[in-house]
Amino acid sequence: MELLNQIATSLQEGDEVRVAELTRQAVATKIPAKQTLDDGLIAGMNVVGRLFRDHEIFLPDVLLAARAMYAGLDVLRPLLASEKVPTQGKVVIGTIQGDLHDIGKNLVGIMLRGAGFDVIDLGNDVAPEKFVETATRENAQVIGMSALLTTTMTGMQRVVELLDAKGQRGRIKTIIGGAPVTAEYAREIGADGFGFDAASAVERVKELAAQ
């Protein structure tokens, strides 16, 4: 559909004003909100994600596109709620206790929302207990944790242990990332996934949420 293609293209160009305007047109012409979301906004973000993975565009371009996506989502949100359109899943994210670095975690949150996930961002300096309590209470599928210091990485293991103790490990998956974190460390502490960067984290969350 031409209008939805225009939304996807404008989103790729990071034109938030145009995306909001076209999304309002889609609503006015009675295109179902779910279709506008999937074939316009998410389709556009998928192209952006692919271009980013292929190093054809860079993070600032992705963030401009994400802002445009949010402009469209703001228009659709009331309709998506009233039509009870399900999201791709629910993810609880945060920077682990003792750490205040949150840019990487913020990027993951932005990209997850762009991929259609419901994201609960607990912020930074988050206690392991809070990750587990929130994910359990909110019925989240995935917990995403970030650490930038070797001294705080151990808090991630505590989250996995708490999930285990509460019998939630397996139902709630865990993914970790951050400068000192490696895939080997993720395996070592029993995390279900590792995100090398924001884009790969989103791909891994998609897989984990689908399990």
Place this chain on the structure above:
Amino acid sequence: MREIVRIPVEECLPTAAETLAAQGVPADRAPTEPVAETLREALDRFRELAAPVAIVSDVAATEFVAVYRGEGRNAHPSPLADIFPKAGRLLMFAVTIGGRVGDAISQLFAAGRFDLGYLLDAVASSGTDGLAQRLQENCAGHAPAGTVFLRYSPGYCGWDITGQRRLFAALRPEEIGITLRESCLMEPLKSVSGVMVAARAEDHRFDNSYPFCTECATRNCRDRIAAVELLAPTERK
């Protein structure tokens, strides 16, 4: 020598190209106009909000042994352990651009301006590195003849991050507003601490074949060593 140095923002302000390069954007890729415009805004915000300041203090090699040893968690061997005993002079240092830039970044993300927030963070990271570099350059005159300064920081090159505790105890950068959390995280986040080692260019050289090099996310040691060798060309023979 123990000195607090205020450095003008313009002297550590990165260029747009330097900021993008530090974010992995190749030099031959011009940013799109919306990105270029947002980056200009980020540079303006940095200029307005940053308050670059540094503290620098001499430390004797015999004294630095305990500072470097820290809590005994350093990698063995490590480049700094080999280099600092040969130093003509050692200067502990800490620099920060202050907390206002970090506050602005958080506010921008909260307000949905994550494009500007991200680029301001990128500018601030490059600016903080630039500040440390500028301090190193300003201290060049304090290096004994035939030596040049190169800086090392806890958390890099085998110097365990817990080394921050001894370094802070010896340097006391709280005087310029930098504090250390239990996790060894410095606040404001955009701060750098460490030691500047004045040594001959050849003493600064090391192969990046230590076990910790494979996990290094920075990988800029080659450029840093090359820069030192450019400063002391006569020492290359």
